Amino acid sequence: MATLETLRRKGGLLVAIFIGFALFAFIMMDFMGSGGSVFSGSQDEVANINGTSVSIQEFQNRVTEMEEFNKLNRGVSSLSEEEVHRLREEVWMQMINQILLEEQYEELGISVTSDELMDMVTGRNIHPAIRQHPLFANPQTGAFDQQQVINFLMMKNSDHIAYFYWMMMEEQLMNERAYNKFSTAIKRGMFVPSLWKDSEISSRSHAVDFEFVTARFTSIDDADVTVTDNEIRDFYNRNRNRFKQEASRTIEYVTFVIEPTEEDRRAAEDWINNMYDRFSAEDLDAAQFVNLNSDEPFTGRNYRASELSSRLEQFVTNASVGDVHGPYLENESYRLTRLVAVNNIPDSVRARHILIQEMTPAESHTVADSLMNLIRGGANFATLAREYSTDPGSAVNGGDLGWFREGMMVQPFNDAAFQGSTGDIVKVETQFGVHIINIQQQGRPTPKYQIATLARNINYSSRTYQDVYTRATRFAAVNNTPEKFNQAIEEEGLTKRFGRNIRENDRSVGALQNSREVVRWAYDASEGAMSPAFELGDQFVVAHLTTVNREGVRPLADVRSEIERQLRNDKKAEILKARFQEKTATGLDMVAIAEALGETVMVANGVTFGSFQVPGAGVEPALVSLAAHAPLNQISVPVRGNNGVYVVRVTNIEEREPSVENIMREINQNLTMKVDHQLIENMIDEASIVDRRLRFY
Template sequence: MATLQTIRSKGPLLVIVIGLALFAFIAGDAWKILQPHQGKQDVGEVNGKTLSAQEYQQMVDELSEVIKLTNGLNSLNEDQLTNIKDQVWNTYVTNEVIANEAKKLGLQVTKAELQAVINAGSHPLLMQTPFRNPQTGAFDKDMLKKFLVDYANLDANKMPAQYVEYYQKMGNFWNFIEKTLSETLLAEKYQNLIGKSLISNPVAAEDAFNARTEQTDMLLAAVPYSSISDSTITVSKEEIKKLYDSKKESFKQPVETRNIKYVDVRVVPSDADRKAVQEEVTEYTNQLISTTKDYVSFVRSTGSTIAYSDIPVSKSALPNDVASRLDSTSVNEVYGPYYNQTDDSYNAFKIVAKVSAPDSIQFRQIQVYADTDEKTTELADSIYNALKAGADFAEVAKKYAQTGEATWINARGWEGTTVDADNATLINALIEQPVSEISNLKIGQSNIILQVMNKKQMQDKYKVAIVKCPVEFSKETYNDTYNKFSQFVAQSTTIEALEKNAEENGYTVLPRMNFRSDEHYVGGVKSTREALKWVFDAKEGEVSPLYECGENDHLMVVALETINPAGYTNINQVSDMLRSEIIRDKKAEKIMAEMKGFNTLAQVKGMKDAVSDSVKHVTFSAPAYISVTRASEPVISAVASKTAVNATSAPIKGNAGVYMIQVYNKNKNAETLDSKTEQATLVNMISRYAPQQCIYELREKNEIVDKRYLFF
């Protein structure tokens, strides 16, 4: 129970809201998305090993619950869920490819090793659990053991259903942590094996030291490539093909992609819609003036995006436009109506109360629950009377299998969140109840014997009834926009027609190259899964039907231009980039030919369009930035390090022009070479990225198929 009390302190609302189902968010319609695909429910595979949609969904659910628990959240938004889905998939793929390599190498994580890591308690993953010592913040294996013993001996028939569900939730949480820890340890073994195989030597150490500590000051003159018009340079197809072949490996793409064109229309409010919202909020403002009770129902009836909370909150928990006006408004005064441009809304608010309330509260409690309400009330009264008569709180709590330990909670846990009536009762009691006083609260089907121990950081807090109504489009506006766009889509059955009709109707056709199925959203617009599925099922040249997407405020049509199979990118798609590189090289050749025989900066400065500059503190270890050409030039750093003082270099082909440099000073900082330290630094540096690069290469070489877009 001590563990439970510590865990509850992670989020103050968990004190009451412990009846949430373990995986509530899949209790409803989550699996309906799979029904159309029954019989082909594999979301992907790694080297022939398939992952079913059910297995994937379970992994997503597990991680979702962990994130909600550790962050004190009751739900996750669409973006958070999308990130979790990608994290689950990427983790699964990485674990599979590592496990495959580890098996070949004989690497494994035994139960004894796993237990030793848990006993040591220093692994970062363990620090993300609630099983931490409240004084030191360190992972406490004894707290974990106590919880696991309590969980193993849990008698569901003798404890309230809320506690049973809470224990089950925490049990599943620990199972997830244990499984993840085992996978992480195997990955660390593999990465350490790679990292420990990397060594340095005294020669490399000295080179790295000199590259970092030797600085060069120089003068330079250059002729930028921009001084020559691209139109004067001729590039043949054969030249492009030759360059493509030489760089072909850099154009390799691991998965099939699509080149698409799409039209995305966002439905926006009309002037009439805006006026209607303004008039509506004006009427609500008048009603708010005369409202003196049941602000919850009134604010709800207005459709305000900010629900009324009967708990005083700090300014920071309120919308900025409201918080900035509080000081100029009195209690029971209504401010508004007014327009807020930031969120495009019309607003009014009323300060219902202003109080001095703590930001941190320490309390202890005994939760009382019996078979019936009558027995619960009778038992709670008995405990309350005993404590009022002088009984020891902790001893009484232990009698009912609870610790009675004091817990600190912070207002950040409830401010800015939706709080139900039971939680509001508890929180208001904590705020209003004097220190050391004991109360007996009826909350839900149980009673809570509550004692406030301490209060800190008293500050002004407010109860504010806020009417915030965003300007939204009406049904008529949506229908008008839909009908116009629908007619456009019906007339645009080819890509050519789509582009022609878009220009005539005031729409914009947007291109998107190399669109991948794991990007989730077409054009970055939410709820475009059906459009995404169409893209990866269509044939080249086809145009999609009209899709209603976004938050019911977007209309979209998509055309599939090209299918790019996995492998090497088609030369036509990179020809412009290759052409630019060839043009740059030919400009360099032309300029360098004009500089032939030059041995002074003055000669370069005499050339048409030449520029000059001085650059200081150039080192080999970092590319030099040349301000007159606005370019980073690594080659300048390299040449400068090898050029003697008072010497002038030959012409140098750079990224933005052809340069000639003259070194006039070199110096070295006061640091002395410590070969062993320098070698260790080099090893540490490469060990940080080499294992990850190795894993990336493994993923590239393994056969990975991602079909999640069909289901999620």
């Protein structure tokens, strides 16, 4: 039982360790046996990856496993919508990676044997994830203990939670080992040609100082260069791969925000005024009254006067117990505050504790009572904490929590520590378990104030909601064409907003939170469609689908201006090259050439072939290459760059002696990094992946 509880408490750390050591989070992803044709083309298919079909049931089962695993790790009963989405995205990528890699493993004969697995777990090469896992640490020393792993393996089959965890760990270890074999094989197959090596050595063997003149494309008016339709069309047809796009949608929309009206504000103010007499009653149980009537619960905390707002600080230091301050407005809430008590309690406490977490509260109390008897009988508190406490952060320090102020601990723990006396050993139950607390030291008692605040938040009423709903739905019904939509926006003084490049699996549109419903509508509707009124939180949204971009090559009309600009610059470059050649042919020096073209001579120093940019020119690889290879004291041929055409004159060459060993090490490291960072990405780019998640989520 204790092992199960340890698993529950420390499962989050397990995940963190694996994230640090594993290349991919292949958690419970046995998609290898999913088959390639059973669900192919069916309505249940959520994905098809290189012919391997995955049904929505199979995919959702994996998502559910991840959800349950995360809830178990974190000790929660539910996950937020955003957390579920994040897990679903993780499972999606795990599924793609797993299927694509399994194809490669089968082709190359890569596998992981049971002997390899045992070596990573109990052999000579213990995996860091096992070595650093708290489950396998010696209880006395905290160091890794191989016997703890063996004990765990012996009992896991009799405990379904332990078995679940081990299967996950085993899958993770085997997937990582298989991937390491695969990537290592690719890295070892990399070869650096001598031409590449010699080129790198040559390019780093000198640095140059040079002068350069830039003739920018903007120096020629666009009207002086003609680009024909045929030229644009020919360029488009030759370079269609440059214009590939993912599917996307663009919408324009208006929002109708549901917010409190003046009438709603007056209603909140009237409510708090009407509660004054009841809240001021002499025999009132303020805590119970607040918990029953207020929009904010009673905390029971004791505050130093300086911790309160200036308004309340002045009130509590001059009031008597039972006095009420207000009504007053704060943070969009009307409030009454009552002084409940003035207590002289320590400003801070130093304590240590032993946390007990058994299967049931009754079992925890039984263990705690036994430990308290041992402590009263003279047993060492710190020793017992190290052995029995399930709070790993303090157990290693004998349960010591150090000094803490009021409010830093959960309420029952806080009350026991601050209301007891130095030396007390008390037992208290919190949501974390049963604590044995030893109050070691207490700070000097100071006056603290316990207050109860009755709050009425200013919220919109059902009538306000209905008014905004009616306005939004009427707007959507009446303005059901793009022309009417835009005209109504102008007439009603609304603000038009835009959602651009919306992807199929996006969770939100622009600043609209939790707007998946709008995304689904945009992919179901036709271009030009008008939406109904969507309710998204505290607002309604009405949208117009302006653009539908389908996956594939962008239409010529969409890229025409981009192509025209490039072709125009190509022609400008030829004109500028001719101008340079004309000037250099007459024997002009750099200054004269610059003056003739209305430019100035720029200077750059210490530039090598590996330089990223040139001062005065920016990121210009062509200029860097030209300068690095130009002869000394000669005006170069003109070369086109990103922003214009350049000529250079190298004024100084500084010879250097590069380290061949360092260069080769750098090249090999770069190749290794490319494998690590681009291998899976390139496999995905080359794969045939059909994503049908939009049908289901």
